[in-house]
Amino acid sequence: MIGFNVHSVELAPEASREPLEELRRRVGFVPNLAGAMAEAPVAIDGFNQLQRALRETTLSAAEREIVGIAVSVHNRSAYSVAAHSAFGERAGLEPEVIEALRAGKEDLPEGKAAALAAFTRAVLRSGGLVGQEEVGALLGSGYSRAQALEVVTQAAYTVMANWVAGVTGAELDAALSGKAWDGVV
Template sequence: MTQFKLHTLETAPEGAKEILEEAQKQNGFIPNLYKIMAESPEVLKAYTQMNQLFTETSFSQTEKNIVWLTVSYNNSCHYCMTIHSMVAKMFKLSDEMIEALRTGKPLNDSKLQALRKFTDTMVEKRGWASEEELQEFLNAGYSRKNALELVVGIGQKIISNYVNHISHTPIDEQIKDFKWEATSEKTE
């Protein structure tokens, strides 16, 4: 297996150090994903800028967490499911909701379930949602603006999911209590 370097502030290329320093300041540690992405400052910058853009969308914090976990679940990303389970807990998503997102079970809230379902559709169909699927999302109370903003959240997570897939990012000690492993069966 090809090993990817876990960069530190000392080994990170120029262009990545500032982002790693900011992550250290915000989190109290530098996530292993960032340490790996630091190999390409452009990838690290793209990921963090897309994260910033997605946080500025009209989605609530709960909805953003649903998108992050849904995309990561669909892509079977062990690292993102682990860290976003912790993030969801920090943002006060219920244990029941987090567990449903981690296991592919439906959410109890019909509007949030519609967001989850449309996110699933967009990921699984690589953006080729049907008119009916889009209309179902809109009928749940979302807007066309939300459908477009969703693409930013999906894009952001695909970057991290794919980096984690090729690098086999190790789980940070700080998030190990939320460790997640893919199951072979996915439910609607």
């Protein structure tokens, strides 16, 4: 595999330094994925801007991580499954929900989480061409039309991270190693 540099804030291309510093402040460290993404300033800046915007959605941090884990399992992105599992735990997501998502289980221990994961998977399986029954199931579980679009936005953000992890071969950070995922679903 062709290696990608994992840039530090100090040694990244000039236009990538501020986005990396912002991530370091927000997350507590510069994830290897972001350091690799910093090779292209437009990539790390776009990633950071979308992450910032997603924190302003009406979905809770835990709900965003449900989407993140479901997308990452679907895309078999070991790096992102570990990251979203760790961030989900930090956001207060129940361990049994995290484990069920990581295992690709359709039946989750919490109903609203199950509806959110099911809708996310429907979006992924259909390439966004979900039927009214999938949208209706999400709305029927208490989510709004705006939140359906927020799920799509979170999914797009996570797909970007999944693809960058795959292209760059970013190594799992030590801070995330406790949530390593072997890709078995």
